Amino acid sequence: MLIKKPNEIRSSEITPRELYLNRRQFIRAASATAISAGAMLSGLDASFNIGEARAGEKLANVKKSSYSTSEKLNSLKDITSYNNFYELGVDKGDPAQNAKYLTTRPWTVAVEGEVKKPKTYDIDDIMKLSPLEERIYRLRCVEAWSMVIPWIGFPLSALINQVEPTGNAKFIQLVTLYDPKRMPGQQKSIFGNVLDWPYVEGLRMDEAMHPLTILSVGLYGEVLPSQNGAPVRLVVPWKYGFKSIKSIVKVRFLEKQPATAWNLQTPNEYGFYSNVNPEVDHPRWSQATERRIGEFLRRKTLMFNGYGDQVATLYKGMDLKKFY
Amino acid sequence: MKNFYWIRIAAFGACLIPFGQLLYNAYQGDLGANPIETITRFTGSWSLIILLVTLGVTPLRRLTGWNDLIKLRRMLGLFAFFYVLLHFSTFLVLDHFFDFDRIAKDILKRPYVTVGFTGFVLMIPLAITSTAKMIRRLGKRWQQLHRLVYLVGIAGVIHFYWLVKSDIRRPVQYGAVLAVLLGYRLVKFLLPSGLPRLFNRGTSLKTTAE
Numbered sequence: 001m002l003i004k005k006p007n008e009i010r011s012s013e014i015t016p017r018e019l020y021l022n023r024r025q026f027i028r029a030a031s032a033t034a035i036s037a038g039a040m041l042s043g044l045d046a047s048f049n050i051g052e053a054r055a056g057e058k059l060a061n062v063k064k065s066s067y068s069t070s071e072k073l074n075s076l077k078d079i080t081s082y083n084n085f086y087e088l089g090v091d092k093g094d095p096a097q098n099a100k101y102l103t104t105r106p107w108t109v110a111v112e113g114e115v116k117k118p119k120t121y122d123i124d125d126i127m128k129l130s131p132l133e134e135r136i137y138r139l140r141c142v143e144a145w146s147m148v149i150p151w152i153g154f155p156l157s158a159l160i161n162q163v164e165p166t167g168n169a170k171f172i173q174l175v176t177l178y179d180p181k182r183m184p185g186q187q188k189s190i191f192g193n194v195l196d197w198p199y200v201e202g203l204r205m206d207e208a209m210h211p212l213t214i215l216s217v218g219l220y221g222e223v224l225p226s227q228n229g230a231p232v233r234l235v236v237p238w239k240y241g242f243k244s245i246k247s248i249v250k251v252r253f254l255e256k257q258p259a260t261a262w263n264l265q266t267p268n269e270y271g272f273y274s275n276v277n278p279e280v281d282h283p284r285w286s287q288a289t290e291r292r293i294g295e296f297l298r299r300k301t302l303m304f305n306g307y308g309d310q311v312a313t314l315y316k317g318m319d320l321k322k323f324y
Numbered sequence: 325m326k327n328f329y330w331i332r333i334a335a336f337g338a339c340l341i342p343f344g345q346l347l348y349n350a351y352q353g354d355l356g357a358n359p360i361e362t363i364t365r366f367t368g369s370w371s372l373i374i375l376l377v378t379l380g381v382t383p384l385r386r387l388t389g390w391n392d393l394i395k396l397r398r399m400l401g402l403f404a405f406f407y408v409l410l411h412f413s414t415f416l417v418l419d420h421f422f423d424f425d426r427i428a429k430d431i432l433k434r435p436y437v438t439v440g441f442t443g444f445v446l447m448i449p450l451a452i453t454s455t456a457k458m459i460r461r462l463g464k465r466w467q468q469l470h471r472l473v474y475l476v477g478i479a480g481v482i483h484f485y486w487l488v489k490s491d492i493r494r495p496v497q498y499g500a501v502l503a504v505l506l507g508y509r510l511v512k513f514l515l516p517s518g519l520p521r522l523f524n525r526g527t528s529l530k531t532t533a534e
Contacts, residue, residue: 074357082357090491093356143489145358191493265490284486285434289426293357297421 055099055225059132059218062152067212068136069306074147076220078293083227084141085246086194087176087183094185095227102182102247104231111159113253114169119162123231127217129162130154134221135214137237139244140276140305146290151235152218157209165205165253173202173258174234175250183247195261201234201245202258202272206314212237212307215248238307240274271324275315276305280324328392335396339403342370343410360418367411372480372498375404379477379505386512398454401473405451412444436486443479446472474509477502 081096088095088102107123121129132152140146160172178198180186186197207213216235217224224230229246236243242262252258262270269283278288278301289298304311315323346366349355355362378400385393420427430437450470452458459466481502485495 078357086491092358145361189493191496194491284436286426286430291358291360296360296418298419298423 055223055230057223058221059152059223062132062134062218062221065133065135068134068150069138069148071136071138071148072294073136073150074293079147079149079219080225080227082293084143084241085185085227085229087185087197087199087247088227089185090194098184099226101184102226102230104226104247107231107249109232109248109251111163111251111253113173114166114255115253116164116166117162126159126215126232130158132217133214135216135235135237137212137235138305139235139237139241140290140301142240142242142270142274142282142287144285144287144290144301145293146301146305147293150220151214151216152221152224153214153216153235155211156213156215156234157211159215159251160209163253168255169253170205171202171254171257172205172208173200173250173252173254174245174248175200175252176245177247177249195265198249199245199261200258200264201243201260202254203236203243204257204314207236210311210314212310238276238304238311240276242270243274273315273320273323275311275320275324276301277303277320277324279303280321328395331392332395332399336399339374339400342366342407360414364411364414364419367407367414368484371404371407371411372484374400374407375473375477375480376498376501376505378404379473379502383505383508402451402454405447408444408447412441436483439479439486440483443476443483446476446479450476474506477506 082092083095084092085095088098104123108120109123109126110118110120112118132154134150134152136148136150138146139149176197176199177183178186180188183197185194203213214235216229216233217231219225219228224233226247229244232248233246234244234248243260257272260270260272262274263272276287281287287301290301291298302308346363350359350363378397381393381397381400385391416422416427420430431441432438450472453462453466453469462469481495481499484498485492488495
């Protein structure tokens, strides 16, 4: 498999700074005028909650990686206050508010199934399993917004190699914690569950072994905040964000393709592969463009989220309209 | 009733509170990581809420016999239109920045946009014909025309229901309120004679319409 360096986004595709700044000025000026006209009301205060005390601890000896993009990073505040993590609430701001419930010690990750050396890892051993790298990746949500995030972690392949998959291992399934006390979004509601808990995700073995696929334990040089999927989460940058499962407690090696949470919920909208693909629309909205958080104009969505040079070969000959 | 003047002023002020809050938060730079999404959702929610309140005026008037309430209806309806206009402008300017090609595609191809846009378009004649002059000019037909608001309400709830990813709780709650408000009218329509007194405490609309 040929692994090329990630291609850079051409500067012509980035929204000019003046345009972006003008938008802010416009909104500010317009609202200032209207406010002076009369309406003075108390706003919501911007509470900015980073979760339990452990989050924010510095991570030492983090290497840079050639897989990182040099695009402008989203702020730590954006990354930690605008989250899809339904276990901590369905609104974007809920996970930051409820992060305090998700304590991450003690924590174990059970690795089982078609492996020669099944093992239950303590989270502190996972943190030391392989040298930590900073991977600055684009994240494209299926809801058509995106961010650039400096993850810290190591290739998932490092874990896979340790447990030695058998010849039968064709897929892996990953499972999120199920604990309604620590994950209030999992508590039963009279309206039924938003998703079937626990959240499950899966990858084909070659996707799981791909060097871009990482387990992340931090971001911005610090321990991963709970709302971002602490203590350990998957990051697969060429797939829609929901594939990058959070707060993992189990990794299972399987012969058959595993079930995945959003596919169980709405099979015609969310497939197993869920590769970022501007040509295959979500049944209810277009995937051709996206809004990069912090930018005004929409930008074009790139095939495989701009990681085509590295991953397109994985899907050679596959009809990506059928295997969405 | 002299006091009603103050009730109208209060209702007018109350309808402006969400708008004021939006402006204040925008001024504070406090619209979250995705301000355009925040504005879209905020204006969309308040459009629906005020529309439902507007649809509640007549049932409440008839159930309580408080006929003055009708004096709030036009104002509430126009405020619902005001928030819908803000919502649509957000879609047009902030979200798509006048990319008419994409906007046209969205309206034609995305059912939730189609139905939302339909609701918006249906509100335009209602807003235009809301003046006293138009009410007089259209006579009986005014009331027939303004029954379109029932379709607007249905379009609004469906629009919301079709756009959520999986948490249907809020659209279902709005839908339940709408079902009660429209159900009231259906029952009243099906029982024209010998109405239970409960349904008809208020006097006929003609004598109270402004």
